[in-house]
Amino acid sequence: MKLTLTALLICILSFSTHASAMNDGQETNGGDPFVAEFLLVLDSTLDRLPWTLPLENGASIHREVLENAKTTVVFSSVEKLVLEGREVAAINQPLAVPPRIVVSRTAWKNLSEKQKTLLVLHELLPIVGIFDEDYKNSIALWQLLQPDSPLSFATMETAIMQCNREQLESVPEQRFKRMITPSQIESLIFRALDYECPAFIGKMKDWNINMDLCVGSISLTNWFLRSDIQSAPAALEILQTLRSQGVPTSKICAHKVNDSCEQVKKTKLPFQSELRTVMGCE
Structure with missing residues (x-):
């Protein structure tokens, strides 16, 4: 027993x-x-x-x-x-x-x-x-140490790469914030954009994690719009989540203005009109 x-x-x-x-x-x-x-x-x-x-x-x-x-x-x-x-x-x-x-x-x-x-x-x-x-x-x-505790950077990264929504939803907020450093959180956010995982971006919004970030002179939103987006539903959900958290359409990074609406115009994606609507572009 x-x-x-x-x-x-x-x-x-x-x-x-x-x-x-x-x-x-x-x-x-x-x-x-x-x-x-x-x-x-x-x-x-x-x-x-x-x-x-x-x-x-x-x-x-x-x-x-x-x-x-x-x-x-x-x-x-x-x-x-x-x-x-x-x-x-x-x-x-x-x-x-x-x-x-x-x-x-x-x-x-x-x-x-x-x-x-x-x-x-x-x-x-x-x-x-x-x-x-x-x-x-x-x-x-x-x-x-238990297998059902996805709270290391490596296991969180794997969950994001698989976009395992159920696993990501099971992560406790306070333990995550205590376990993962701020720089690691930023890396995971970019990883979530790489793998088009809206579940993780949604968790960051719910937990009030700042996603108004720059990658050198490129804003997070522009960086994502420049990537090779494969899934329209995932991309739209990610951008809608970023916008609902207050991530701006226009942002200055390293003295360079990033206008996401201008970036949308440059894309050749078949769902460009949906992107404009989600981004609030006129």
Whole structure:
């Protein structure tokens, strides 16, 4: 029978806590199989996490911060860890020089794969100064590893290229804004125009993401009108969405005036009249 999340946390929390000073333990020297497995789980977890990692209270960090912190830590294991009269699975010492993480061999052997993943994150986060009370942050990061969580730049890009409306609609707004950087969002907007994906442009409008952008001296709208548009319905929906958000027909980029109505006149598309109507051109 699967443990509920509450039961899982009770199980893990009965084995783990944040650190106080600890002087014993076996130093990592490459011959400790428990440390080796701990590092294997940690490396695998970090490798699969996206570049931007959401934390509670709207904060976020880059994965690189955790990757760099891992290289500064001395890892070791002991047969059993007891802190304040209670058995714990691991202890972290972020203020030690160098920082230390000590693992209980007895506790580690009894943890499931999910519990081990949560534990390695829970122990590393304090090394970079991130409090992980009740596993709130480590659980948030663990959820990003699940296959139904399209919240990395790469998975969002794939969803846009396939214009998977159902998948795009399932993306939570707050997690998206915490996960994807502003520059990445701009890249995804242009990707959505490349692949003529109105579903993503619609999401950006609903979430009040600014799409009044320039590509060098070319406005976003003119850039799209100059592209090799293949689908009239998709193009019209995209342009209508941009216009409804307030993206202007005329925009100055790098001191150059971009008149989208003039650009429409230059197109050889068979639905030019529909473009003029959507763009509000006389």
